[in-house]
Structure formats: structure tokens, C-alpha cells
Amino acid sequence: MTHSHRSLEYRRFAAPREDRAALVDPPWEEVGGLIAANVRGKEPLAACQVQGRSLAELAAAARADLLAQARQWTAAYRPVEPAAEDPRGLILLAGHQPELFHPGVWFKNFALGSLALRYRATAVNLVIDSDTVKSASLPVPGGTLEDPRREAIPLDRPEPLVPYEERRVVDGELLADFGRRAAEQMASLVPHPLLGDFWPMVLQRRRHTDRLGYCLAQARHQIEGRWGLRTQEVPQSWVCQSEPFRWFVMHLAAEAVRFREVHNRAVEEYRRNNRIRSAAHPVPDLVQDGPWVELPLWVWTAESPRRRRLFVRHEGGGLLMSDRQGLEMRFPWGRPPDAAAAVEALADWSRRGVRIRSRALVTTLWARLALGDLFVHGIGGAKYDQVTDRLIERFFGLQPPGILVLSATLYLPVAVPQDAAQQARALRGALRDLVFHAELANDPPLPREARELVAAKRQWIETPQTPENARQRWRSLREINAALQPWVAQHRRRLLERQAAAMHTLRAQRVLGWREYGFCLYPEKTLREFLEQLLPKNV
Numbered sequence: 424m425t426h427s428h429r430s431l432e433y434r435r436f437a438a439p440r441e442d443r444a445a446l447v448d449p450p451w452e453e454v455g456g457l458i459a460a461n462v463r464g465k466e467p468l469a470a471c472q473v474q475g476r477s478l479a480e481l482a483a484a485a486r487a488d489l490l491a492q493a494r495q496w497t498a499a500y501r502p503v504e505p506a507a508e509d510p511r512g513l514i515l516l517a518g519h520q521p522e523l524f525h526p527g528v529w530f531k532n533f534a535l536g537s538l539a540l541r542y543r544a545t546a547v548n549l550v551i552d553s554d555t556v557k558s559a560s561l562p563v564p565g566g567t568l569e570d571p572r573r574e575a576i577p578l579d580r581p582e583p584l585v586p587y588e589e590r591r592v593v594d595g596e597l598l599a600d601f602g603r604r605a606a607e608q609m610a611s612l613v614p615h616p617l618l619g620d621f622w623p624m625v626l627q628r629r630r631h632t633d634r635l636g637y638c639l640a641q642a643r644h645q646i647e648g649r650w651g652l653r654t655q656e657v658p659q660s661w662v663c664q665s666e667p668f669r670w671f672v673m674h675l676a677a678e679a680v681r682f683r684e685v686h687n688r689a690v691e692e693y694r695r696n697n698r699i700r701s702a703a704h705p706v707p708d709l710v711q712d713g714p715w716v717e718l719p720l721w722v723w724t725a726e727s728p729r730r731r732r733l734f735v736r737h738e739g740g741g742l743l744m745s746d747r748q749g750l751e752m753r754f755p756w757g758r759p760p761d762a763a764a765a766v767e768a769l770a771d772w773s774r775r776g777v778r779i780r781s782r783a784l785v786t787t788l789w790a791r792l793a794l795g796d797l798f799v800h801g802i803g804g805a806k807y808d809q810v811t812d813r814l815i816e817r818f819f820g821l822q823p824p825g826i827l828v829l830s831a832t833l834y835l836p837v838a839v840p841q842d843a844a845q846q847a848r849a850l851r852g853a854l855r856d857l858v859f860h861a862e863l864a865n866d867p868p869l870p871r872e873a874r875e876l877v878a879a880k881r882q883w884i885e886t887p888q889t890p891e892n893a894r895q896r897w898r899s900l901r902e903i904n905a906a907l908q909p910w911v912a913q914h915r916r917r918l919l920e921r922q923a924a925a926m927h928t929l930r931a932q933r934v935l936g937w938r939e940y941g942f943c944l945y946p947e948k949t950l951r952e953f954l955e956q957l958l959p960k961n962v
Contacts, residue, residue, distance in 0.1 A: 433696045433809055436802045438527065438830045438938070443953055445530065445831040446802070451959040454827060458513065458542060458797050461824040468792070471819055473674045474762035478819070482793040485667035486510035489794050492662070493547045493655035500628060500641045501648045503655065508545040515539050516795035518549030518659070518786070518804075521587050521636030523561050523941035526833040526950060529643075530957060531799050534829055536652035537958045538797075546654040549790065550640050552587040553659055553721055553780035555730060559635065561601075561941050564934055565608040568838060570927075571934040576605050579635055586721075587636035588660045588778070589728035592629065598638075599626055609944060612837050612935075617950060618943045621646060643942075650951065662794070663780045664773055669766045671789060672720065672779060676735045676742055677760065679716040682818055683709040686719065686784075689813035705807040706784060714738075715747065719785045722746050725776035733779065752777065784811050791815070791824045799827045832938045833953045836946065839936040843929035850922040857915055861907035864914050873910040876903050 439446055449457060468479035487510040497503050517535045519528060532548055539546035559582065560575040578601045580594045592598055602622030609616065624642035632638060637658075644656050662668060675682055687708045694704070702708070709717040714736040722733040722744075731746040742754040742765065752772050754765040769779070781789060783804075788811050791798050800808060805828040812823040857864060862877040869877065880903045883896055908915075942950065 433693065434805075435697075436805050436828055436830070438802055439832045442832060442834045443956060445957045446829065448828040449825075454538060454797070454959075455542060457825045457827065458515075458544075461796050462513075464822045464824055465796075467821055471821060473671065474677060474760065476670065476762075478792065481667045481670060483510065485662075485665060485789075485793040486514060486795075488665040488667060489514070489547060489657065489662065490545060490655075492665070493657040496657045496661065497644070497655040500631070501645050504653065513539075513542055513544035513797075514795040515542075515544045515546045515797045515799065516549060516790050517546075517799040518551050518790070519801070520551045520554045521640035523639060523643075523943055525939045526942045526945060526953060527831040527938060528801055529942045529950075530831040530954065531801060531829050532647060532654065533650075533652060533954045533958055534827075535799050536647070536654045538799075538827075539654065541959065544796070546652075547795070548644075548654055548656045549662065549786075550587075550636070550656055550658045551786065552636060553663070553730075553782075553786075555584045555586055556582075556590045556636065557584070561605065561944075562937075562939070563605045563608045563944060564612050564835065564937075564940065566934075567611055568935070569931070571612065571931050573934045573937070574608060576601065576608060583729065585728045586723070586730060586778075586780070587634070588658065588780075589723075589725075590635050591633045592635050592638070595629065598629065598635075602626075605944070613835060613944060613946060615946055616944050617646070617947045620947070621943045659786060660778070660780060662789075663778075666766065666770070667793065668781075668789060669769045669773075670762065671793070672718075672769060673742075673754070673762050673765045675718055675720070675785075676744065676754075677756070677762075678818075679718055679735050680711070682719070682814075683711060683716055685814060685818045686810075689810045689817065692813070693810050705810055706782070715745075718744075719782045721778075721780045721782060722750065723778050724750065725778070728778075750777070783807060784814065787811050788814055791826070792819070792821070796824075797827060798824070799829055802828065802830045831953075831957055833945065833949070834936055834938060835940060835944070836949050837935050840928045840932045843925055843932045847922065847925040847929050850918055850925055854915065854918050854922065857908075857911050857918070859904060861904065861911045864911045867913065869907075869910055873907060876906055879903055 436446065468482055469477050471478040473481055490508045490510055494503055515535055515538055517531045535546045535548060559579040560577040562573050563576045564571055564573055566572040577597060579592055579598050582590065582593055602618055606616065606618055621642060624645055625638050628638040628641045640656065647654065690706060690708060709719060711717065715734040716736065718733045718735055720733045721730045723730050731748060733744060734747055735742055735744050740757050742756045744752045744754070754768050755761055756765060784807065787798060787804065787808050792815060805826060808826060815821050815823040862880065880900060883899050886892065886896065888896055
């Protein structure tokens with residue numbers, strides 16, 4: 424295995440601001456070449472050793488497991504085609520948390536299905552269920568066009584932060600009533616949102632699973648199937664329980680010191696290039712405390728589902744993994760190490776309720792190297808995956824597979840006030856000018872007494888500043904400016920009235936022109952026209 428240390432390019436991505444616009448990088452017409460380059464780039468995986476097995480061998484097994492898992496998961500709630508997919512064929516991937524994301528994120532799912540059709544590939548969307556549920560509510564617009572407001576409508580009662588994989592529905596009645604409450608909230612703005620068809624599907628899935636995120640994700644995927652998408656889905660947690668991934672976990676544990684060094688150097692380089700001061704962005708450094716080395720993995724148990732950091736240390740003839748809060752797992756690791764025995768021990772810990780799940784960088788690292796031939800990212804994922812590029816190159820000595828970056832913007836189909844921010848800035852400047860340049864106001868014209876003050880001010884301005892007169896000059900100008908204020912009070916009142924109106928309009932613009940509303944709050948016709956316009960045409 425060769426190790427290259429070339430300098431990789433850092434790129435910046437931004438969501439489009441225009442309505443119904445998309446970011447597609449690289450362009451649609453270059454995606455076929457990107458996939459072909461990624462496939463050719465997988466050839467060195469055969470020479471890359473992962474605890475006695477080649478990465479190519481692990482990837483082949485991981486792809487077969489992925490397709491079997493995706494078929495099993497998807498078939499539980501929507502039809503799948505009878506023909507079995509070939510793990511040696513093309514696999515296209517995307518992923519997101521099981522939440523009610525905005526249409527610009529949903530765009531990825533439809534692009535994934537469209538590209539799979541074009542290139543005769545299998546499309547699999549990973550349900551990222553190891554992330555914590557930050558909120559059990561959805562922001563919903565309400566009020567009127569003239570006086571809109573945004574309110575967080577609860578789907579369920581708040582609960583302690585746990586991963587989506589563990590987050591159960593707590594208040595079924597609150598969940599059942601969400602559709603009605605949200606529809607009433609936005610009735611005067613969007614009278615017929617997709618929510619009316621979507622929410623009964625969420626409640627139908629509630630009869631089969633008590634996990635909040637899975638209810639939302641499966642109902643959303645059912646909508647996609649109705650609209651013609653032939654994609655499949657599988658939770659990330661299922662991927663993390665596969666034998667190839669467990670083998671990869673033991674490789675990370677065995678190489679923890681080196682991985683930490685590569686990881687932290689890549690993160691520091693990203694922060695420096697992007698002028699980031701926060702130690703939490705894009706991800707925290709991995710720490711080492713004596714013999715304990717932090718792994719890029721989460722751990723929790725079924726009984727205590729709060730995510731915790733996972734550490735490893737070499738001890739005697741084995742490896743010891745721990746959250747350093749009471750949970751300890753011992754694995755055989757002699758010389759030479761018996762990775763197969765350690766992997767089986769890891770599976771046994773899983774059967775006993777211990778969850779070991781990948782963090783964000785490792786999730787996409789594994790997906791890009793082992794699971795698929797193209798990963799479709801949004802802007803946030805594309806940014807942090809520039810660190811993943813360095814991990815792939817510097818830890819494995821491999822060329823990072825290219826990614827497709829997609830994002831889009833769709834605003835609610837309502838009349839959104841325009842130019843309020845520019846008007847508010849202009850009025851702030853005009854009010855400031857009244858304080859320091861009241862003499863420029865001519866509405867109404869200044870009386871004679873004021874004009875005398877203006878003349879005195881002009882005289883001071885034209886007087887060159889010296890060390891001797893600087894203080895007196897500054898004090899006199901300030902006193903003259905203050906003395907002029909009563910003469911512009913009427914003008915100030917008019918400006919303040921216009922400023923209040925502009926700020927009201929700006930608040931309305933921020934409510935109605937927010938791009939983050941959940942997809943189910945838009946009308947079906949609006950969504951389908953938006954997607955049809957932006958997706959590549961399959962020819």
C-alpha cells in the first residue's frame with residue numbers, strides 16, 4: 424500500500440438563493456464519467472490489507488450485505504422489484520437523517536433514482552439513524568401574507584437526546600393530531616399541502632414501528648414510490664451490524680493511534696484552510712488519554728441509549744474497548760492477531776445490546792470505499808467529506824472516490840415581499856445621517872436659526888485640525904449636531920415610520936421566504952414541478 428501526501432483542494436459550496444434553482448456539482452453530463460473513474464479507482468482495493476483481508480474482499484461482502492439488507496427493509500413497507508440486484512453492478516448511494524427535511528434535501532433522493540435509471544444502477548438511500556433527535560417539532564408557517572409567523576408544532580413530547588435508532592414515539596395522540604394542527608396553522612398560506620396525503624401514511628407506519636424517525640422515513644419513501652422512484656433504503660444501524668463493517672471496526676481499533684494522528688491532522692488542516700476557530704467543527708479532534716485512544720465511533724446500550732464516545736487500549740494479549748463510564752468489552756488480539764475471533768466477539772456484544780455505530784466521517788468513508796460507486800452529498804456533507812478525502816488518501820493510501828454534490832431551493836408558493844432588507848439598510852443609513860449630517864436634510868427646509876448653526880459647523884469642518892484645537896473642534900461639532908436635531912424631528916418621525924414598516928416586511932419575508940420548511944408543507948403539484956424541472960432527463 425502506497426501513501427501519498429499530495430495537497431487536496433478545499434472547495435466551498437453554497438445553496439442557491441433563487442427559487443427553483445439547484446447546485447449540481449459536477450454537472451449532470453459529467454456524472455457518468457465520474458462513476459466510471461470511481462469504478463477504475465477501486466482496483467487498488469485488492470492490495471489494501473485490512474487485518475488479513477483485502478479491502479476489495481470486504482467491499483464485495485459489504486455490497487452483497489447492503490443489497491440484501493436494503494431489499495429486506497424496503498419490502499416491509501412498499502413493493503420491490505422481484506429481480507435480485509447484482510452486488511457487482513453499479514450502486515449509487517445517498518443518506519440523511521429520518522426527519523422532515525426541506526425540498527432541497529429531498530431533491531437528492533429523486534436525483535439518486537433518476538441517475539440509477541440512467542446508468543442501470545441500484546440506488547440505496549442510507550437512513551442515518553445514529554444521529555440524535557434534536558427536536559420533535561416542525562417549524563410551520565402561519566398567520567396571513569401581511570402578518571405571517573412561524574411556529575414550531577410538536578410531533579411528539581420532548582425526550583432526552585437519543586439516536587433516531589432508539590427514539591420511540593412517546594405520545595401517540597400528539598403524533599396523530601400533528602397533521603390537523605399543522606394544516607390549520609398554515610391554512611391561509613398553503614391550503615392544500617402534501618401533508619394531507621402524507622400524514623395518514625405516517626400514522627399507518629406507526630402501527631408497524633414505534634420509532635418516530637422510521638415512521639417518517641418509511642412514509643416519505645412510500646410517497647417516492649408512488650411518484651415512480653425505484654430506490655431502496657436501509658438504516659445505517661443495519662450496515663453497522665454487518666460482518667464486513669465489524670471487521671473494519673476491529674481494523675480501526677488495531678490502528679487507533681495512527682488513525683487518530685491522520686484524523687486530527689486532516690481536521691486541523693480543514694480548520695486552517697477555512698479559518699474555523701471552533702474546536703467542534705467540522706468534527707472534534709480524537710483524544711488520547713494515556714493508553715486510551717478515542718475511536719471515530721459511537722457506543723451505547725439498549726438499556727442506556729445515550730450516545731457515548733468509544734475508546735480502545737491494548738491490554739495484555741487483547742484489546743479493551745470502553746466508554747470509560749462503566750462499559751468494557753474485551754477482545755482477543757494475540758500475535759499475530761486473530762481478527763476473526765475479535766469480530767465474532769464484537770457480534771456477541773451486539774447480541775447483548777451494545778450498539779457500536781459509525782460517526783459522520785466514517786459513515787461516508789465506509790460508504791464511498793466499500794458500499795457504492797458514487798455517493799450523493801448535500802452541501803453540509805460535502806463540506807465535511809473533504810476531511811474524509813484526506814482520511815482515505817492518508818490512512819489507506821488510496822485515491823478518494825469523487826462525489827456528486829446536490830442542493831436546491833424551493834420557496835413556499837406564496838407572494839414573498841422583496842427588497843425589504845435593502846430598504847431597511849437604506850433607512851438605517853438615513854437615520855444615522857440625521858445624527859451626523861442633519862444639514863443635508865431639506866424636508867422641510869431648515870429655518871434661519873438652523874442655517875446659522877450649519878454655517879458654524881461648516882467653518883469648523885473647514886478649519887484644519889491641529890493638536891491644539893482637536894478637542895475643541897470635536898466638542899463643537901458634536902454640540903452643533905445635537906442642536907440641529909429638533910429641526911429634523913419631523914423628518915426623523917417619517918423615517919422611523921418607514922423603518923418600522925420595512926422591518927415588518929422584512930420579518931414577513933424571513934417567514935415566507937425561508938427555504939428550510941419540511942417537504943410535506945408544500946403542495947404536491949409544486950413539489951413535482953420543481954423536481955421535474957431540475958432532474959436530469961433520462962435519454
